[in-house]
Amino acid sequence: MDSTRPAIKTRNLTRKFGDFSAVDNISFEISKGEIFGFLGANGAGKTTAIRMLIGLLTPTSGEASVAGFDVFTEAEAIKNRIGYMSQKFSLYADLTVWENIRLYGGIYGLPMETVKAKADDLLKTLQLSDARDKRIGSLPLGWKQKLAFSVAVLHEPDIVFLDEPTGGVDPITRRQFWEQIYEVTEGGTTVFVTTHYMDEAEYCDRVSIMVDGVIEALDTPSGLKEEFKADNIEEVFIELARGADRSQN
Amino acid sequence: MNIVEVKNISKSYGKTTALDDLSFEVAGGELFGFIGPDGAGKTSLFRILTTLTKPDCGTANVLGMDVIEDYRSLRPLLGYMPGQFALYQDLSVRENMNFFASVFGTSLEENYDLVAPIYSQLEKFEDRLAGALSGGMKQKLALSCALIHKPELLVLDEPTTGVDAVSRQEFWEMLRRLNDEGITVIASTPYMDEAGQCDRVALIDEGNILQIDTPENIVRSFRKPILAVKATSMYRLIKELRGYPWTHSVQPFGEYVHYTEQREEPNIDELEAYLTDAGLSGISIKPTSPDIEDSFIALMKDNHTHG
Numbered sequence: 212m213d214s215t216r217p218a219i220k221t222r223n224l225t226r227k228f229g230d231f232s233a234v235d236n237i238s239f240e241i242s243k244g245e246i247f248g249f250l251g252a253n254g255a256g257k258t259t260a261i262r263m264l265i266g267l268l269t270p271t272s273g274e275a276s277v278a279g280f281d282v283f284t285e286a287e288a289i290k291n292r293i294g295y296m297s298q299k300f301s302l303y304a305d306l307t308v309w310e311n312i313r314l315y316g317g318i319y320g321l322p323m324e325t326v327k328a329k330a331d332d333l334l335k336t337l338q339l340s341d342a343r344d345k346r347i348g349s350l351p352l353g354w355k356q357k358l359a360f361s362v363a364v365l366h367e368p369d370i371v372f373l374d375e376p377t378g379g380v381d382p383i384t385r386r387q388f389w390e391q392i393y394e395v396t397e398g399g400t401t402v403f404v405t406t407h408y409m410d411e412a413e414y415c416d417r418v419s420i421m422v423d424g425v426i427e428a429l430d431t432p433s434g435l436k437e438e439f440k441a442d443n444i445e446e447v448f449i450e451l452a453r454g455a456d457r458s459q460n
Numbered sequence: 461m462n463i464v465e466v467k468n469i470s471k472s473y474g475k476t477t478a479l480d481d482l483s484f485e486v487a488g489g490e491l492f493g494f495i496g497p498d499g500a501g502k503t504s505l506f507r508i509l510t511t512l513t514k515p516d517c518g519t520a521n522v523l524g525m526d527v528i529e530d531y532r533s534l535r536p537l538l539g540y541m542p543g544q545f546a547l548y549q550d551l552s553v554r555e556n557m558n559f560f561a562s563v564f565g566t567s568l569e570e571n572y573d574l575v576a577p578i579y580s581q582l583e584k585f586e587d588r589l590a591g592a593l594s595g596g597m598k599q600k601l602a603l604s605c606a607l608i609h610k611p612e613l614l615v616l617d618e619p620t621t622g623v624d625a626v627s628r629q630e631f632w633e634m635l636r637r638l639n640d641e642g643i644t645v646i647a648s649t650p651y652m653d654e655a656g657q658c659d660r661v662a663l664i665d666e667g668n669i670l671q672i673d674t675p676e677n678i679v680r681s682f683r684k685p686i687l688a689v690k691a692t693s694m695y696r697l698i699k700e701l702r703g704y705p706w707t708h709s710v711q712p713f714g715e716y717v718h719y720t721e722q723r724e725e726p727n728i729d730e731l732e733a734y735l736t737d738a739g740l741s742g743i744s745i746k747p748t749s750p751d752i753e754d755s756f757i758a759l760m761k762d763n764h765t766h767g
Contacts, residue, residue, distance in 0.1 A: 252624040253595050352498050379621070379650040381497035381665060382753045383760055386712050393695035393712075407624050410653055413714025432715055445625055445653070452626045 216279055218243045218370050218401035219264060224273035226259050233259040235424035236273065241417075243369075246392060246402045248412040250448060251421030254457040257405055260421070264403070265372060266290050278369040291319070294363035297374035301359035304348035308339065311347055312362060319366035326365075333361045353384030360391055370401040377411060389414050409445035418444060420451050427451045463488045463613055463644050464509065469518035471504050471667075478504040479515070480667035486646060491639040493658035494648040495756075501667040502648040503543060506617045509646070510540045523612055536564060539611030541602050543618045549591030553582050553601055556590050557608060564609030571610050574641075578634055579604045596627030603634065614638065616647040620654065632657040652752045663756055670759035675752060682750035682758060684708065687726055688716040691735065692742035700738045704731065711757060718754060 219241040226234045234256045241247045251257040262268035264277050266286030275282040278292035302311045309330060316326030334340045337357055347355060356376065363371050373392075377385045392402055392414075404415060412418045412432060419429040428435055428451060432444055439447040464486035471479040479501045486492045494502050507513040508520055511531035520527040525534045547556045554568075557579070561567050568575070578600050585593065590601060599619060606614060616635070620628040632654065639645050647658070655661045655675040663670040663678065671678055691697040694712065701710045701719055708720040719726070728745050735743050 252626055379498035381500075381760065382652060382757050383711075384497075386757075389712050390695075390698060393698070397693065397695040407622070407628075408651060408653075409625055410714060414712065448625050449629055452624065455626075 216243075217241055217276075218245070219247075219275070219277050219403065221264075221275040222273055224260070224263065224275045225271050226256075226263060226268065227271045232424050234263070234270075237421070237424075237426050238273075239419060239426065239429060241401060241403065243401055244396050244399050245417065246396055246404065246415045248415035248418040249403060249405045249421070250409070250412055250418060250444075251405075252452040252455050252457070255421040255452070255455065256424040257421055261372060261374070261403075261405065264289075265293055265295065291366075292369045294366065294368040294371035295374075296359050296363040296371065296376060298356070298376060298378050299374070302347045302355060302362065305346060307344050307346050308334070308350075308358065309343045311358075312365065315362045315365055321366055329365055333358075333365075337361065353380050353387075356380060356384070356388060357391060360388065364395055364400060368400065370403060371395070373402065373404045375406050375408075376404065378406075378408065409443065409448055412444040412448075420448055422452055422455045423457050461488045462486065463490075463523055464646070465519075465521040466509075467519050469505075469508065469515040469520060471501075471508065471513070471515050477667050479508075481518070482667070482669055483518075484662055484669060484672055486644065488644055489639070489642065491635060491645045491647075491657070491659045493655060493661040494646070494664050495650075495652060495655050495661050495752075496648075496664035497650050499666075500650075500664045502664060503617055505664075506540070506615050506646075506648065510538055510615050511535055512540075536609065537612045539606035539609070539614040541606040541614075541616045541619055543621065545598055545602060547590045547598070547602055547605060550589060552587050552589055553593070554586040556601060556605055560605040561608045566609050568608065571608055574610055575604045575607050577637060578607075595623040596630070599623055599627065599631060600634075603631075607638070612644065614643050614645045616645065618648050618650065620649055620651065628654070652756055655752045663759060665756075665760055665763060668763060670756070670763055678755050679750055679752055682755045684720040685726060686748050686750055686754065687719045687728065687731070688713070688746050688748035689719050689731075689735075690716050690742065690744040691740040693740065696738075697735070697740060700735055700740060704734055709757075711754075713751075713753070716748070718748070718750075 217240040222238045223236045224234060225232060225236050237260060249257060263270050263275065263282055266282060266289040270282060277289045280288040312330045313326055334343055339354065342350060377388050396402055417431050418435060419426050435444060435447045439450055441447045462485045467483050469479055469482045496502055508515050508527060509522055511527050511534055514528055522534055523537050557568050582597060582601055593601060620631055635645050635647065660672065660674050662672045697717055698710055701707060701717060706721045706723050708722045711718045732743055732745055
């Protein structure tokens with residue numbers, strides 16, 4: 212991918228369901244290698260926005276390109292160039308570590324030799340070589356999450372989408388996870404994170420806060436704290452989201 | 461007076477130890493928090509306190525009653541909100557309330573004053589199915605149902621997991637109001653930043669209590685001076701700091717890295733020169749105060765070393 216072109220670009224991106232604008236004219240650009248935090252209250256429209264960006268939902272109007280591909284006309288090409296990980300669903304609990312890696316490598320069309328080599332590498336890095344033939348379900352949560360992230364970037368995507376990636380893990384594992392993220396962004400991968408936990412937002416290069424389908428704020432964490440005279444992103448978020456109409460039902 | 465007295469409780473599931481010789485007390489009128497990651501043992505402990513499962517050994521006394529011997533007399537005095545949404549999704553808001561009230565031989569009308577501050581926010585959706593509520597509203601309904609029989613002790617297992625920051629803040633405000641009215645509250649959360657909402661907290665990991673104290677004292681017991689360090693490349697900053705001869709610990713904390721030294725007092729100028737020589741740009745170094753996660757990390761490491 213061209214390094215000067217934004218990894219994600221949207222202009223007036225909108226999605227309506229009937230008369231209801233779930234996402235209402237959002238515009239932003241995310242650079243290559245950036246860690247972008249996408250925040251919003253329940254019902255703010257985050258999930259709809261992400262589904263458009265990963266090629267699962269066609270927008271009603273506006274423009275958006277992801278990894279250089281148009282969300283209207285090239286949704287299938289987008290799917291090949293992105294990775295996705297969520298805490299709720301990532302790896303198959305009843306498959307082994309190796310079977311999961313092989314499955315995802317296959318889905319992304321990697322040759323078997325590449326999958327094998329990458330599996331060896333990542334298991335060594337994560338110190339999980341002994342767990343290769345263990346079922347995912349038997350591993351501690353922290354291991355699963357680190358592994359899920361490695362699998363989500365196995366095919367070296369341009370952009371990886373993380374949906375509440377570190378909820379519930381201990382603070383040491385959480386930091387090891389963020390170090391993994393720093394490492395892939397150092398190599399030029401863009402990271403798009405959604406989370407309800409505002410201290411996670413502080414790890415991002417820039418953060419947007421969505422309220423009732425609209426992006427109400429977008430800046431670096433320190434820029435937002437300064438603008439709203441707040442000590443942390445949580446205060447900024449509560450200030451913006453408390454008045455939201457959609458959270459009250 | 462202590463409302464909860466737990467002595468030397470252990471619980472295992474097969475080879476997995478969920479609780480490893482826990483002892484603690486909760487005084488009447490406290491808002492007490494159990495803070496720890498998934499798998500720490502919070503749910504097992506709460507199920508023992510609410511008489512839903514038995515410990516392998518040790519004793520637990522709640523409201524002056526033994527959780528095993530006296531479970532029948534104890535249950536009506538407890539309000540329990542489990543971690544999974546446990547209401548009937550295919551009953552309406554009002555039907556759920558009526559059901560839980562009738563199970564405890566009471567009615568919504570009888571205890572309306574107690575639940576009113578919370579339930580009033582749900583009244584306009586009384587006919588909606590519980591399954592169709594938003595996360596924040598489900599949580600309010602679950603709390604109303606756990607409260608409807610006017611319990612003396614409220615036990616809430618991860619009530620704020622999965623809901624947005626505004627709903628979480630409101631939820632803690634509701635718990636504080638109930639607590640002000642004399643209900644003792646024990647709640648768990650995996651989110652360290654919620655510690656400050658409690659009178660006292662127990663930090664829990666791998667079935668062990670790492671520390672019990674007020675949130676202020678827990679933070680104060682972290683002795684080492686911490687430097688908050690920032691540079692343009694976080695990845696390279698962490699690598700270089702780990703290679704510094706005086707390094708004790710290096711942990712990312714949002715926009716900064718929290719750095720502690722083996723020496724009593726770190727030398728900021730020397731560190732800055734070292735990082736500059738390593739080719740880093742945008743360097744900023746300033747002393748900072750520890751937060752609850754610094755404490756938790758240090759205690760976890762101790763627990764692993766000695767345990």
